Each structure stands twice: as structure tokens, then as C-alpha cells.
Amino acid sequence: MTRPPHPHIPWSGGQGVRPLRVLGINPWITDFAAFNLWSRPVGLLACLSMLRSAGAAVALMDCLDPTWDGVAWPRPGRYGTGHYPKTEIEPPPALAFTGRRYSRYGLDRDMVRQGLARLDPPPDAVLVSSVMTYWYPGALDALEMAAGLWPDATRILGGPYPTLCAQHAARHARADLLVHGALERPENWTRLWRTLGREVPPLPDGAGLRLALDLYPAPEFAPVLGSRGCPFACDYCASRALHPGFIQSDPGPVLASMEVEQMRGVRDFAFYDDALLVAPQRWLWPVLDAVATRWPEVRLHTPNAMHVRSLTADTCRRLKAGGLTTVRLGLETTDFDHRHDIKLTRREWETGAANLVSAGFELADIGVYILFGLPGQDLAQVEQAVRHVHDFGFRPHLAHYTPIPGSPMFNAACLASPYPIAEEPLFQNNSIWPCVPGGFAWDKAARWKALLRG
Known part of the structure; x- marks a missing residue:
């Protein structure tokens, strides 16, 4: 398969006349350095797989993947590893004392916004992942972008950051729902669907172990x-x-x-x-x-x-x-x-x-x-x-x-x-x-x- 012309993000799955539409976003890394060592947001991919199996239509915006054809990306390293493109940004005030260069790693932010703005039909919910707790600025940025594009969409934040730093995330994340722990936990599964105003479907078989890898159009x-x-x-x-x-x-x-x-x-x-x-x-x-x-x-x-x-x-x-x-x-x-x-x-x-x-x-x-x-x-x-x-x-x-x-x-x-x-x-x-x-x-x-x- 080849990557689609940018910027285009397709929907996958969906059952019924008006299925729930959930967009997953793997946000940028914000750090002093970052390297792609076969990096994939497996937690987010597991969530999207579960939701699709339960009848939802899903889409993926991975800010750390080339995603679209024609996007400049550093030459791959051995076996698909390699560097990310980066944009130097001001470090957060807490880290200014280091005097070191701080960057946003991944796709160009304006291109991501352009691709999300063209998503048709728009999402009912946006699920943003987090990996390292100290990468939370990228997740908060993705939530803000989603709020600006789709004010009525339910914004959900999951992953290690809201799980391990729950109070910090509650104060700083512009989210309607913080998921603490894995989505396949029955209490999390129930809270998500009730927050969306939908009937709670049964957990799919293999919940948490199946990954929606097909959402990557041309994986390395x-x-x-x-x-x-x-x-x-x-x-x-x-x-x-x-x-x-x-x-x-x-x-x-x-x-x-x-x-x-x-x-x-x-x-x-x-x-x-x-x-x-x-x-x-x-x-x-x-x-x-x-x-x-x-x-x-x-x-x-x-x-x-x-x-x-x-x-x-x-x-x-x-x-x-x-x-x-x-x-x-x-x-x-x-x-x-x-x-x-x-x-x-x-x-x-x-x-x-x-x-x-x-x-x-x-x-x-x-x-x-x-x-x-x-x-x-x-x-x-x-x-x-x-x-x-x-x-x-x-x-x-x-x-x-x-x-x-x-x-x-x-x-x-x-x-x-x-x-x-x-x-x-x-x-x-x-x-x-x-x-x-x-x-x-x-x-x-x-x-x-x-x-x-x-």
C-alpha cells in the first residue's frame, strides 16, 4: 500500500445508520531528543481496535508517522528505525534552566491541523494518547487543537500521563474524560460509553491485545x-x-x-x-x-x-x-x-x-x-x-x-x-x-x- 495524498485521514469500520465516530491522536513528542525505535502507540491502537469491534468508526492521526505521501522525513535507519523531523520550540518555563535545545518531534503542526480539519464527517469523540508522563505538552496541544476544530466532540485523554499523574492531568488537560489505566478495564469501558451517551456494548474478544494496525497506510x-x-x-x-x-x-x-x-x-x-x-x-x-x-x-x-x-x-x-x-x-x-x-x-x-x-x-x-x-x-x-x-x-x-x-x-x-x-x-x-x-x-x-x- 502507498500513503494517501496529504492531508487525508480515512474512517474505518462503523456499524449502523449513524455509528459513533472516534478519532485517535498520537501526539507529538516534546523533548530534548527523540528517536524512533519501532515506536507505535500500542495502547491507543488497542483502544481503537476495541471501539471498532464494538461498532464504532475509527480514524488515526499519528503525529509520529509519515502518514501522507510527499512529506519530508529523515532517511530511515536500520530495519525501520530512525530520526523524527523536529521543530525547535521554546522549552517549558520549568525546563528553561537547562539551556538546551527543546523540540517538537513529528509531523508539521499546521499540516496536522489541515489534515484534521478535512476529516469528513467530523468525529463524535477524540481520543488522545500519552506515552511518557513528561511528554504531556504534546497531548495537551492535541486536545486544544481538537477543541478548536470540533467544540462539540467529546475529548478523552488516556495513557500513562493521566493514569500516573491524575491530579496534574485533571488540572491542565482540556478533556471531558480522563481514562485511568487500560480501557479494557470494565469500569473504564463503561465510563467511556456513558460519557458518550451511548449504550454500553460488551467488551470485544481479545480486548487489549488486538491492535488496529491497518490504520497505518504504508508501515515500515x-x-x-x-x-x-x-x-x-x-x-x-x-x-x-x-x-x-x-x-x-x-x-x-x-x-x-x-x-x-x-x-x-x-x-x-x-x-x-x-x-x-x-x-x-x-x-x-x-x-x-x-x-x-x-x-x-x-x-x-x-x-x-x-x-x-x-x-x-x-x-x-x-x-x-x-x-x-x-x-x-x-x-x-x-x-x-x-x-x-x-x-x-x-x-x-x-x-x-x-x-x-x-x-x-x-x-x-x-x-x-x-x-x-x-x-x-x-x-x-x-x-x-x-x-x-x-x-x-x-x-x-x-x-x-x-x-x-x-x-x-x-x-x-x-x-x-x-x-x-x-x-x-x-x-x-x-x-x-x-x-x-x-x-x-x-x-x-x-x-x-x-x-x-x-
Whole structure:
């Protein structure tokens, strides 16, 4: 498929004489830096899939996707990743002290407004997503734009920002409804339809696990979502606040979605699961078997780190045979006696790493995330971890700590940070190193960059 002439956004689905029309907007990123690492708003896509299955007509405006033919976009990187176009803007007053360039990433704002203004017929409701709490300015801008274009449309804000920063969102978001947590929660599903003045339909099968990927006219890549939530409880993570349970899909819908996307030319698929290797026989093994036997041209990627303790020799062989191309691991620290996640022993780490190499993965394809900037963290331990990863021949990556409301570590982060991170989500931005004494500094950043290069 090709992208439509800009600016045009089509409606999809809809049952009955006058179906409910819901427009989903994935807003711009506002930050010091941003990179497209197979980025898709899977929460928003799950919501649009649920609404369409319940009889609504849906449309998507993803401000982080090329969307229309002829729009200037940076040259793609490897396997569909790459840079976003950006427009430098004034930083919010709270971040002016940094003296750093601040930008809006994604499609040109005027072009987005022009495309939305041509949406015919207009929407009854506008559902705006949020991803990082400190990206909320883009979400608020999208809500304001919707209010100006369609004053009578119901404006809904969902995602991590209103879920984890509910009071801040209630004060600042021009929304008629804030969705706290996943839409498939029965109480959220009921509130949404009642807010819209409609009878509440039953939740569709697979709610939360099916994605409306067809709303992208010419995708370079596609997400794979076989589960929601996470059975672990890492101190720095708010997964349980966002998705308290852990559910997994049957393999059939996952395989069907991948097959459809391949028919549209997609070859790169990124796993979005927080716990990819938990109970892999449920759905992951059938997916890997299908790639190995039927889809040899497919490349799989794990931008979310895999749990090293699950990397048995058999698992690594299956991953390699099943097309895994980009490998990311979560080491986080080599201080094995004082870890912040489910305990990983040195032996488990070394065994998992050796199993990957034995399975045939190239060293250059294996990246390892190391947590940086935790409250009270000994940065000498981070340096040790970087050198440890280099010794294995893998590529270390610093995973800069984001203090997330709802995570077990957040109270400690509030005590460690000089910024009011509980009151203002902008200060939760990991680019300012919110819990590192002295905060971000260019000379320190350059030193860490040199250490990572080895």
C-alpha cells in the first residue's frame, strides 16, 4: 500500500445508520531528543481496535508517522528505525534552566491541523494518547487543537500521563474524560460509553491485545503484542500500576496479524511485551516456528529488554531460528548482591550470555541495558557494568532512569531529586538526570559516551 495524498485521514469500520465516530491522536513528542525505535502507540491502537469491534468508526492521526505521501522525513535507519523531523520550540518555563535545545518531534503542526480539519464527517469523540508522563505538552496541544476544530466532540485523554499523574492531568488537560489505566478495564469501558451517551456494548474478544494496525497506510514496521502487563515487580517500573494483571494471547490472532502485515510489505516486527519469555509455549514458540518455517524474510526485534535468566540454550536456539535480529538484554548492574529487580545471579547472567553466542547471534547484534541515574546509585558500579559488558563483546547502552509515579522506587526518587518531580511531570524527564547529584552536564555526558564506545 502507498500513503494517501496529504492531508487525508480515512474512517474505518462503523456499524449502523449513524455509528459513533472516534478519532485517535498520537501526539507529538516534546523533548530534548527523540528517536524512533519501532515506536507505535500500542495502547491507543488497542483502544481503537476495541471501539471498532464494538461498532464504532475509527480514524488515526499519528503525529509520529509519515502518514501522507510527499512529506519530508529523515532517511530511515536500520530495519525501520530512525530520526523524527523536529521543530525547535521554546522549552517549558520549568525546563528553561537547562539551556538546551527543546523540540517538537513529528509531523508539521499546521499540516496536522489541515489534515484534521478535512476529516469528513467530523468525529463524535477524540481520543488522545500519552506515552511518557513528561511528554504531556504534546497531548495537551492535541486536545486544544481538537477543541478548536470540533467544540462539540467529546475529548478523552488516556495513557500513562493521566493514569500516573491524575491530579496534574485533571488540572491542565482540556478533556471531558480522563481514562485511568487500560480501557479494557470494565469500569473504564463503561465510563467511556456513558460519557458518550451511548449504550454500553460488551467488551470485544481479545480486548487489549488486538491492535488496529491497518490504520497505518504504508508501515515500515509493525509491533507484536502477545501479552499485557508483567508478572514481575521491579522497583523502578510502574507496569503494575498501568496493567495490574498479566494476560497472554493465544497464538492464532498474533500469527494472523503478522501475516496481514507481511502482505502489506512489512518485514520488521518489534515485540512490545514486558515479559516476552514468560510461558513462551503459550504464544511465542508458535510465532517463532512460523517465522522459521514459513516466513524466512521476517526480522524480529526486542527493543524491550529480555530477562536474561530465561535465556536457556533451547530458548536461544529457538530465538535464532525464529528470526530474532536485534537482541536487547536487561543487565542493569553487575552489583549482583544489591539489585533493584528480580534477583539475577552472576551465574545466570553469564550462562544466558554464553547461550546467545552459542546459538549463533553476532556480538554486534546484542545490546545490554544498564540502569543509570537511580536514586543513591553508585556510578562506579555503572562503570563496572559497562566494562563487564565490553568484556563479553556486547554493546552496552545506558538506560537512563525515569522516576515514574506508581513505581515502588518513586518515593526514594522524590527524596533524592532536587526537583519537585511529584508535582511537575516535566521534571521526570530522564534527559535531565533528575536523581543524579548535580544533574545533567555535557562534560559528564561526553565521558559516559566515550565509556560506552569502549
